[in-house]
Amino acid sequence: MKTCNDVLRKLQRLLPNERFLIDPAHLAAYESDGLTAFAVRPRAVVIAETPEEVIETVRICHAGNVPFVARGSGTSLSGGSLPHADGIVIALNRLDKILELDPAGRVAVVQPGVINLAVSAAAQPHGLQFAPDPSSGQICTIGGNVAFNAGGAHCLKYGMTSNHVLGIKAVTAEGKVIELGNASTESTGPDVTGLFCGSEGLFGIALEITLRLVPKPECFHTLFASYDSLEKAGDTVSEIIASRLLPGALEIMDKLAIEAAEAAVGAGYPLDSEAVLIVELEGTRSQVEHDKERLSDLLNNSGAEVIRIAGDDSERARIWKGRKSAFSAVGRLSPDFIVQDGVVPRRLLGRALREIREIAERHKVRVANVFHAGDGNLHPLIMYDGRVEGALEQGEACAAEIVRMCTTMGGSITGEHGVGMEKRAFLADMYSQDDIDLMHRVRRGFDPKEIANRGKMFPSGEAPSLSLYGLHPLEKAGIISRE
Amino acid sequence: MFTALAGTPLEDINQALSEHGQFLPFDPPLANAGATLGGTVAAGLSGPGQFRYGGVRDFIIGAKFIDGSGKKLKGGGKVVKNAAGFDFPKLFVGSLGRLGILYEITFKVFPAPQAYLTLSFDLGNIQSALNAACALAGSHFEPFAIDIIPPGRLEIRIGGNHQANERTAGLVEEFVKLPASRKIGEMESAIWSHLRDFQWATADTLIKVAIIPSLVGDLDLVLEQIGATRHYSAAGNVAYVDTDREGLPAIDDILTRMKLSGLALRGDIANPRLGCKAAAEAETTIQSAMDREGKFLPL
Numbered sequence: 001m002k003t004c005n006d007v008l009r010k011l012q013r014l015l016p017n018e019r020f021l022i023d024p025a026h027l028a029a030y031e032s033d034g035l036t037a038f039a040v041r042p043r044a045v046v047i048a049e050t051p052e053e054v055i056e057t058v059r060i061c062h063a064g065n066v067p068f069v070a071r072g073s074g075t076s077l078s079g080g081s082l083p084h085a086d087g088i089v090i091a092l093n094r095l096d097k098i099l100e101l102d103p104a105g106r107v108a109v110v111q112p113g114v115i116n117l118a119v120s121a122a123a124q125p126h127g128l129q130f131a132p133d134p135s136s137g138q139i140c141t142i143g144g145n146v147a148f149n150a151g152g153a154h155c156l157k158y159g160m161t162s163n164h165v166l167g168i169k170a171v172t173a174e175g176k177v178i179e180l181g182n183a184s185t186e187s188t189g190p191d192v193t194g195l196f197c198g199s200e201g202l203f204g205i206a207l208e209i210t211l212r213l214v215p216k217p218e219c220f221h222t223l224f225a226s227y228d229s230l231e232k233a234g235d236t237v238s239e240i241i242a243s244r245l246l247p248g249a250l251e252i253m254d255k256l257a258i259e260a261a262e263a264a265v266g267a268g269y270p271l272d273s274e275a276v277l278i279v280e281l282e283g284t285r286s287q288v289e290h291d292k293e294r295l296s297d298l299l300n301n302s303g304a305e306v307i308r309i310a311g312d313d314s315e316r317a318r319i320w321k322g323r324k325s326a327f328s329a330v331g332r333l334s335p336d337f338i339v340q341d342g343v344v345p346r347r348l349l350g351r352a353l354r355e356i357r358e359i360a361e362r363h364k365v366r367v368a369n370v371f372h373a374g375d376g377n378l379h380p381l382i383m384y385d386g387r388v389e390g391a392l393e394q395g396e397a398c399a400a401e402i403v404r405m406c407t408t409m410g411g412s413i414t415g416e417h418g419v420g421m422e423k424r425a426f427l428a429d430m431y432s433q434d435d436i437d438l439m440h441r442v443r444r445g446f447d448p449k450e451i452a453n454r455g456k457m458f459p460s461g462e463a464p465s466l467s468l469y470g471l472h473p474l475e476k477a478g479i480i481s482r483e
Numbered sequence: 484m485f486t487a488l489a490g491t492p493l494e495d496i497n498q499a500l501s502e503h504g505q506f507l508p509f510d511p512p513l514a515n516a517g518a519t520l521g522g523t524v525a526a527g528l529s530g531p532g533q534f535r536y537g538g539v540r541d542f543i544i545g546a547k548f549i550d551g552s553g554k555k556l557k558g559g560g561k562v563v564k565n566a567a568g569f570d571f572p573k574l575f576v577g578s579l580g581r582l583g584i585l586y587e588i589t590f591k592v593f594p595a596p597q598a599y600l601t602l603s604f605d606l607g608n609i610q611s612a613l614n615a616a617c618a619l620a621g622s623h624f625e626p627f628a629i630d631i632i633p634p635g636r637l638e639i640r641i642g643g644n645h646q647a648n649e650r651t652a653g654l655v656e657e658f659v660k661l662p663a664s665r666k667i668g669e670m671e672s673a674i675w676s677h678l679r680d681f682q683w684a685t686a687d688t689l690i691k692v693a694i695i696p697s698l699v700g701d702l703d704l705v706l707e708q709i710g711a712t713r714h715y716s717a718a719g720n721v722a723y724v725d726t727d728r729e730g731l732p733a734i735d736d737i738l739t740r741m742k743l744s745g746l747a748l749r750g751d752i753a754n755p756r757l758g759c760k761a762a763a764e765a766e767t768t769i770q771s772a773m774d775r776e777g778k779f780l781p782l
């Protein structure tokens with residue numbers, strides 16, 4: 001306590017009052033993230049405006065052994081930006097400058113608080129874009145994307161955030177400033193930039209990030225096909241992959257998700273179908289013209305009931321709107337829900353969907369499925385009513401069984417939302433104790449006192465476990481939606 | 484996706500993948516010289532095709548390795564998307580075998596394009612070639628490779644359906660505002676094996692340099708002065724320099740001065756890492772955490 005108060009005093013001297021929050025009324029806004037209704041009040045919040053302030057804050061925390069949590073926009077779905085009760089939150093959203101944009105070299109250098117979509121908006125006049133497109137893109141920050149290696153609907157072709165980060169300048173939890181990578185797509189020496197991406201903020205805080213930009217495709221061909229069974233949609237995905245086509249996106253929604261999306265935005269999906277598969281081809285006009293013939297042959301023989309091709313940009317937007325709104329739409333069917341983010345090998349997609357249905361029936365809960373089929377990244381949405389006694393436990397048991405199904409099939413416990421607080425207990429299903437020990441050691445190399453995001457990612461961390469789930473307040477307000 | 488033992492020759496991998504219409508999009512060099520999968524990862528080597536979809540770091544998804552104390556460890560997994568735990572597979576890219584010994588590696592793969600077409604332009608000098616390369620790199624033509632051979636030759640590789648390639652080639656020529664010589668088939672693939680496998684490099688030392696397009700002109704000028712043969716790949720993001728052993732200190736100097744980093748790929752050299760090592764401190768931190776007994780050479 002005494003050292004913590006010392007630290008608070010030092011921070012108070014460092015920052016003007018309006019950027020050093022300590023009054024409980026002000027702290028309330030920082031108590032939770034995308035895993036809603038779960039709140040931890042930090043001791044204080046530092047609203048940094050310069051990298052120097054972040055560095056100094058980290059040094060003060062390190063010297064006083066006080067934990068800190070970096071925070072972008074607080075949209076983490078796994079409790080990544082949940083504060084520590086004895087620690088401080090370092091808010092980075094005012095570090096929001098695009099420092100450099102080089103169209104010829106196709107790179108942008110940004111501060112961590114820059115909003116994901118702002119990068120593409122700045123690159124747009126040059127015919128370029130930042131490829132990672134999480135559906136929280138209007139609000140989440142590049143710093144958060146880097147820490148959690150965020151994905152989106154176009155990972156099949158473009159990969160995750162880490163595939164688009166060339167360099168990082170960061171302050172380690174010990175207060176040392178390190179520079180990783182460079183502005184080239186080539187590098188020498190071990191890929192430490194790659195290791196930093198997805199390290200869930202456990203090494204320190206990214207202060208400056210060099211991003212790779214890619215050209216916007218010349219043309220798109222977007223369609224949906226509906227099926228009378230989920231397995232048929234899943235099998236069609238495997239066939240598309242095997243056919244040597246490389247679509248920009250391959251997404252599936254099941255009946256419950258279709259109904260909810262239709263009720264919410266009227267995307268035109270057939271209500272009597274069991275599954276809708278969205279396929280988007282992209283590339284040069286001549287290549288897409290050719291690929292779309294092959295795709296059409298394949299879909300015509302896939303048992304699809306309805307195939308609808310977007311004739312123009314507005315029809316394309318409508319197809320995507322249904323998909324992008326599906327989560328919040330399903331969320332409205334139920335007062336509470338848990339969203340899982342497991343991954344299965346693509347060829348087992350059909351089987352995984354069947355098993356999820358069986359698991360849901362066994363646990364007597366409703367599960368809607370909306371997922372990045374091309375990556376095998378499932379997003380089953382497990383519905384429950386938190387006011388009913390035992391319902392949450394039932395939902396959690398169902399979620400846990402789905403996660404275990406993913407690891408049993410040789411998949412992953414998380415495709416893009418990260419381990420955070422939520423999946424700490426499952427890390428050991430994927431990695432041995434020796435593997436996890438190695439992660440611990442590397443983390444301690446950068447953070448010997450374990451003050452950066454203390455209690456996250458590693459099994460049996462000391463932070464409390466989570467108990468409630470639901471829509472993010474911004475989703476309720478209709479500002480963002482999730483995939 | 485596939486998993487293979489680290490000692491598997493790239494040739495076997497390429498062969499097995501092509502039977503399924505798939506390929507390694509990062510286009511690894513030196514398959515014909517017997518390069519292995521593990522060596523490619525440890526050296527961090529990608530070929531000209533890295534321009535289209537990314538380098539070896541963008542396709543490795545899982546790694547099993549043995550640390551200095553003989554423990555078997557793993558990172559990543561066997562699915563194309565995975566955000567669980569630290570990304571050790573990426574860390575091993577470029578690790579030169581000094582963080583542990585890779586024994587099993589998993590990659591994601593993509594469908595191979597049906598055909599290729601290459602356009603060769605002669606732009607006369609390095610700066611014009613570079614400008615055209617950068618413009619094409621930012622265009623929607625989506626070339627697979629953009630390489631520059633000084634003084635001013637620009638090689639543009641287009642991949643996909645045969646007819647689509649022809650159409651795109653016409654548009655690229657209009658875009659560059661110059662006629663090009665077009666190659667398909669064996670003549671076409673010969674251009675790229677020549678570049679990819681460094682058949683042009685005849686001196687005893689070959690160096691890879693990570694660079695950015697805006698510095699290529701400066702580097703090229705000094706390399707010209709010391710008489711080193713060189714070639715630029717990935718639209719000016721990598722330079723390959725061929726020199727005699729005596730030329731090495733000069734190049735090390737140049738790279739340090741220009742704040743560039745290099746790696747000697749061939750030659751009898753004590754420390755293959757040249758020029759600037761900006762991340763040295765972080766590398767040492769990681770190495771001491773991973774190799775506590777100091778069994779491996781320092782990075």
Ligand SMILES: Cc1cc2nc3c(=O)[nH]c(=O)nc-3n(C[C@H](O)[C@H](O)[C@H](O)COP(=O)(O)OP(=O)(O)OC[C@H]3O[C@@H](n4cnc5c(N)ncnc54)[C@H](O)[C@@H]3O)c2cc1C
Nearest residue numbers: 072073074075076080135141143144145147151201206482
């Ligand atoms: C509606 C909705 C839709 C979503 N859709 C997607 C999706 O499609 N794909 C996807 O991948 N995710 C998705 N997410 C999850 C979330 O948006 C991402 O994880 C995002 O990357 C988090 O960014 P943020 O700025 O909100 O980070 P925060 O939640 O503020 O922080 C996340 C983690 O990153 C750390 N961190 C933040 N900044 C830094 C920094 N500069 N340096 C080091 N560590 C840092 C924090 O400490 C924390 O652990 C969605 C979330 C919501 C609410």
